[in-house]
Amino acid sequence: MADTVIQTRDLTKQFIKRRGLSSLRHPFEKQAITAVQGINLSVKRGEIFGLLGPNGAGKTTLTKMLCTLLLPTSGSATVNGFDLVKQQAKVKGSMALISSEERSFYWRLSGRQNLRFFAALYGLPRQQAEERISALLSQVGLTEAADRRFNQYSTGMKQRLGLARGLLANPDIFFMDEPTKGLDPLASHQTHEFVKQQLVAQGKTVVIATHQLVEAEEVCDRVGIMSGGVMVACGGVRELSGDASLSDYFLSLVEESEQEPG
Ligand SMILES: Nc1ncnc2c1ncn2[C@@H]1O[C@H](COP(=O)(O)OP(=O)(O)O)[C@@H](O)[C@H]1O
Numbered sequence: 001m002a003d004t005v006i007q008t009r010d011l012t013k014q015f016i017k018r019r020g021l022s023s024l025r026h027p028f029e030k031q032a033i034t035a036v037q038g039i040n041l042s043v044k045r046g047e048i049f050g051l052l053g054p055n056g057a058g059k060t061t062l063t064k065m066l067c068t069l070l071l072p073t074s075g076s077a078t079v080n081g082f083d084l085v086k087q088q089a090k091v092k093g094s095m096a097l098i099s100s101e102e103r104s105f106y107w108r109l110s111g112r113q114n115l116r117f118f119a120a121l122y123g124l125p126r127q128q129a130e131e132r133i134s135a136l137l138s139q140v141g142l143t144e145a146a147d148r149r150f151n152q153y154s155t156g157m158k159q160r161l162g163l164a165r166g167l168l169a170n171p172d173i174f175f176m177d178e179p180t181k182g183l184d185p186l187a188s189h190q191t192h193e194f195v196k197q198q199l200v201a202q203g204k205t206v207v208i209a210t211h212q213l214v215e216a217e218e219v220c221d222r223v224g225i226m227s228g229g230v231m232v233a234c235g236g237v238r239e240l241s242g243d244a245s246l247s248d249y250f251l252s253l254v255e256e257s258e259q260e261p262g
């Protein structure tokens with residue numbers, strides 16, 4: 001269905017970890033960790049979907065698989081109609097990943113120079129790129145700071161430059177991994193407004209991985225609650241929580257999953 005922009009079938013990721021020398025009896029025994037297990041998920045075009053779960057739930061691993069940064073161990077998925085494994089380049093061309101990691105920017109270049117670099121990487125013609133970069137810097141509120149060095153930016157400004165870079169190639173799908181990590185309440189609010197007003201208004205699909213209930217409640221249309229690599233519940237924010245608040249519901253799920261042996 002064209003309306004479904006992300007569809008996964010039993011998507012699973014295992015990491016193999018060597019026990020190392022700390023385990024004296026079996027020093028080189030390998031241990032498999034299932035970070036994401038049997039995820040069946042579908043996200044519709046234009047939707048803001050939240051992956052909600054505590055630390056270690058598997059949100060980043062699932063996000064990285066959907067961005068082709070990690071290969072699934074088993075299962076399959078389509079992103080924008082393209083097969084996640086067989087059509088990796090097409091999947092990559094359909095999406096942008098915005099994470100709170102800022103390692104991918106050049107610290108000694110200005111915000112504008114950084115965007116120029118990425119525009120060249122995406123193959124945008126020079127003149128078109130200049131106009132687009134100025135428009136994007138203004139859209140994310142960085143016009144004044146555009147020519148300051150990246151290493152002088154605040155956390156919020158770095159995060160907004162990440163948004164501008166994501167928009168540069170104009171992809172259909174945005175993945176945001178903990179987008180407001182380290183931001184103050186005002187900057188978080190501005191990010192949420194940006195997602196709701198700018199991205200969704202342009203018909204983009206947004207998948208937000210977060211451990212913050214408030215964030216999910218504030219921006220998402222639907223959420224999938226993850227715990228221990230498994231999606232334990234999925235639905236509309238209001239639908240899921242029923243009469244109780246989503247937070248009570250979420251906390252009860254997390255407690256339940258922590259009580260299970262394993
Ligand atoms: N590269 C890796 N090697 C081994 N284990 C990993 C690796 N990446 C993540 N994990 C494990 O997978 C689980 C899920 O991690 P992650 O996807 O980062 O969760 P979240 O983003 O929800 O906090 C955790 O138990 C984590 O320790």
Ligand SMILES: [Mg+2]
Nearest residue numbers: 059060061177
């Ligand atoms: Mg994470």
